[in-house]
Amino acid sequence: MDLTFDAKELAFRDELRAWLAEHPAGEPPPGEDASFQWRRDFQRRLAAGGWAAVHWPREYGGRGATLTQSAIFFEELGRAGAPLPANVLGVLLAGPTIMAWGTEEQKDRYLTPIVTADEIWCQGFSEPDAGSDLAALKMRAVRSGDEWIVTGQKVWTSLAQYSKWCMLVARTDFDVPKHKGLTYFLLDMEQDAVQVRPLRQITGGAEFNEVFLDQARIPDANVVGGAGNGWKVALTTLMNERAGLAFFLQIRLRQMLDELLIAAAEHRALDDPIIAERFGELHMKAEVLRLTAYRGLTAVQKYGQPGPEGSLTKWMWSEANQQLTQFAADVLGPEALQAGGRWSYELLRARGNSIEGGTTEVLKNIVAERVLGLPKSR
Numbered sequence: 572m573d574l575t576f577d578a579k580e581l582a583f584r585d586e587l588r589a590w591l592a593e594h595p596a597g598e599p600p601p602g603e604d605a606s607f608q609w610r611r612d613f614q615r616r617l618a619a620g621g622w623a624a625v626h627w628p629r630e631y632g633g634r635g636a637t638l639t640q641s642a643i644f645f646e647e648l649g650r651a652g653a654p655l656p657a658n659v660l661g662v663l664l665a666g667p668t669i670m671a672w673g674t675e676e677q678k679d680r681y682l683t684p685i686v687t688a689d690e691i692w693c694q695g696f697s698e699p700d701a702g703s704d705l706a707a708l709k710m711r712a713v714r715s716g717d718e719w720i721v722t723g724q725k726v727w728t729s730l731a732q733y734s735k736w737c738m739l740v741a742r743t744d745f746d747v748p749k750h751k752g753l754t755y756f757l758l759d760m761e762q763d764a765v766q767v768r769p770l771r772q773i774t775g776g777a778e779f780n781e782v783f784l785d786q787a788r789i790p791d792a793n794v795v796g797g798a799g800n801g802w803k804v805a806l807t808t809l810m811n812e813r814a815g816l817a818f819f820l821q822i823r824l825r826q827m828l829d830e831l832l833i834a835a836a837e838h839r840a841l842d843d844p845i846i847a848e849r850f851g852e853l854h855m856k857a858e859v860l861r862l863t864a865y866r867g868l869t870a871v872q873k874y875g876q877p878g879p880e881g882s883l884t885k886w887m888w889s890e891a892n893q894q895l896t897q898f899a900a901d902v903l904g905p906e907a908l909q910a911g912g913r914w915s916y917e918l919l920r921a922r923g924n925s926i927e928g929g930t931t932e933v934l935k936n937i938v939a940e941r942v943l944g945l946p947k948s949r
């Protein structure tokens with residue numbers, strides 16, 4: 572694809588840059604709840620300026636941006652040091668899934684409050700015995716009149732503690748092959764039958780949770796894409812997850828690398844040829860990641876939605892980010908390992924990168940089978 576921006580794209584970028592300069596996000600306050608509230612406030616300001624979901628159609632609060640403009644948006648957000656919108660799972664996953672599969676009533680009801688961050692969303696896919704093999708999930712939903720009664724457990728549910736809604740996949744038919752018995756629901760988290768318990772991570776933070784459902788109720792009107800069609804709908808969510816973040820993540824990687832370069836210079840470490848070589852390697856990886864992310868746009872243009880190529884950027888990014896944060900510890904020494912410090916947080920948080928949003932092993936399978944067309948592993 573052509574990587575030079577045309578006049579319209581440059582105008583979009585300049586308008587956005589000016590807006591971000593006028594409305595800086597500022598520094599996050601200490602504390603997880605306060606920091607989330609800060610991101611929520613920032614999203615509200617983005618929404619007021621028409622910037623919260625640029626790739627969405629205007630009728631739902633978006634800007635009708637092209638794919639390239641959307642890529643520019645995430646790059647510029649990262650470049651400005653601004654955070655991802657608080658409702659990132661709503662904007663990148665739930666919204667596009669509802670647009671692709673939802674009824675008109677669902678689109679009218681759910682989309683706008685996602686953009687304004689009035690209703691936060693989480694993703695209830697993983698279970699204790701169903702992560703990579705999502706289709707093995709056991710959460711049970713049984714129809715009762717015009718609603719479904721749902722019981723079971725989800726785990727690693729990011730942002731559940733702040734969420735009003737959950738994209739929930741549950742088993743509705745136990746007598747058919749496992750992929751065919753799933754249904755995709757929109758679960759109202761604000762009911763007594765839904766319990767959210769935080770899970771403390773290696774960083775000390777608790778971004779994700781266990782979620783227990785004990786006869787939770789979901790109206791039939793909150794089924795997305797029809798009963799028994801949950802696997803296909805969930806795939807739409809997963810494809811959007813891997814593709815959407817690529818531009819933001821690659822620019823953050825570049826920024827961290829630049830920061831580390833300055834810190835290494837201050838430590839007079841750049842004369843060491845081994846360190847210089849590792850900087851060169853990471854520079855190359857950051858550049859390849861950027862170009863691959865843009866290349867992924869071509870697939871979206873071709874098929875109308877993100878393709879399996881998004882798995883490649885997610886895999887490359889997690890590997891590069893883990894290398895970069897480990898390299899920071901090697902270059903800066905004990906300073907980078909102090910509890911509560913910037914680099915120690917990045918180092919510990921990066922461990923999860925090769926698990927969240929699909930493990931590296933699973934992404935490699937996808938790339939092998941669906942991008943390269945190699946024989947199936949199973």
Ligand SMILES: Cc1cc2nc3c(=O)[nH]c(=O)nc-3n(C[C@H](O)[C@H](O)[C@H](O)COP(=O)(O)OP(=O)(O)OC[C@H]3O[C@@H](n4cnc5c(N)ncnc54)[C@H](O)[C@@H]3O)c2cc1C
Nearest residue numbers: 694695696697701702703727728729923926927928930932
């Ligand atoms: C920070 C973070 C946030 C998360 N947020 C959410 C969220 O909001 N919502 C949600 O639903 N989930 C979330 N997850 C869960 C995440 O999607 C799962 O952890 C992931 O899909 C892996 O599943 P698992 O943990 O059950 O591991 P398993 O699937 O049990 O995998 C265990 C190991 O086996 C390997 N493996 C499994 N299958 C294969 C295969 N076919 N070929 C080769 N190797 C294989 C894996 O790569 C891994 O190394 C989050 C995870 C993290 C780390």
